[in-house]
Amino acid sequence: MTLAAKLAPHLPLLRRYARALTGTQRDGDTYVRAALEAIVSAPEDFPRDVDERLALYRVFHAIWSSSNIDVDSEEPAASNFERAAHERLAAITPLSRQALLLTAMEGFSHEDVGYLIDLDPDGVSGLVKEAMEEISRQTRTRVLIIEDEPIIGMDLDSIVRDLGHDVTGIAVTRDEAVALAIDTEPGLVLADIQLADDSSGIDAVKDILGRFSVPVIFITAFPERLLTGERPEPTFLITKPFQRSTVSAAIAQALFFNSTAAMR
Template sequence: MSLADQIAPLLPHLRRYARALTGSQKRGDAYVRSLLEAIVADESVIGREADVRTGLYKAFHGIWSTADLDVAQPEEAGGVESIVSQRLSRMTPINRQALLLTAMEGFTNRETAQVLQVDESRVSSLIDAALKEIDSQIATTVLIIEDEPIISMDLEQIVRDLGHDVLATVVTRDEAANAIATKKPGLVLADIQLADGSSGIDAVKDIFARFSVPVIFVTAYPERLLTGERPEPTFLITKPFLQSTVKAAIGQALFFNSEKSEAA
């Protein structure tokens, strides 16, 4: 099997990770595209990892940590010092990188150490540090758009365990519109297919028409939303999900949202 054939099924998941890592669909996809261009030019950038998936993510981190694809132009940013400052402010700390790799992408601690090029003994402490940061995040209100009762209850419990309040749990697009009529949520968790046949994507578009808010989509079919061919979500978790996956996604979404709030 060619390297291209081995990489192809991994790309939707790499896009999901890249977007969560950068906090942006546009920047995440740009880094993945840059990596693919590098691979086309020289397949050895993947390295000699026994597992192609580990090698792919390791190569991605090499691109992400050195390239300046998401940095503003000098005339817009106020000089080199400002460019560096802006880039550093958008860098996901290594402890969160470790958490995303394990909780969202399902890497083992050993594989995560290979991707991040750190000692395996350090990975557990990095994850613990990331979880502590998430636990200490400022509480917000969360709108849950989910029509499956068991899943909505699980999401509610996770949200409350993290110290956040549930603004409402709704099952249709119309109910979502009613829920935000009087109060803006600080975060939205949205299923794709809703009870009455309406779309969670459309419900989120309604929300975006009124205000900006971080959104995490929850779906059993992530590949359908990660083609790279049209506007897609920045944060995405897959059903069935683990509590740690939801926790990592919420923490990362609020991490970037708090940065935007501080910069405003």
């Protein structure tokens, strides 16, 4: 099997992580593309002493840390991209957030994260703790949950309230979600994509974003429906079944970046 074939299954997950790290699909994909170009140009330098996914993320982090990227001229503000990336790293995405995303969202062990960001496991644990403390300091907001499975809806409700936020309601259909959003104007939306009456959470989010901007986190058992690379994708996407820590991390990141899912 070629190296490209081995890496292909891991690319959607890396793109998800890159979007969460940078705050936008465009910026995240730019870094992923740069990492792949680095691998193609020097395949002999690709790490061979760890599994392919860990090695892929290692190359990505090397690119992210250096910000040594040739940006496509069609990208807006391309001439300022590297400087902006450094500023983003310093002001928006501290190392603690990287550690939290890599453990809680990507499922890496503390030892693996240490390999990726050049720290020992104890140092990673400290960063994760620091990031979780940041979560607890997030400004309270009102959260709309779009989820047709009662147990999952209750679980999400519990997670949101434990983080200190309020829940405006749990919608189980597209029409109910839009009506609740218009009525309550939430500061965050957690959305499944397959709803009770066979309506679509994606369509519900489109309708909501057509009325006002709000950060959106998709939580779904069908991530392949959103990670197609054929249209703008959500910055924050969680796969079912999920861990509470994963949802907590995504909520913190979404509120921090105040991102919207540009599902147009």
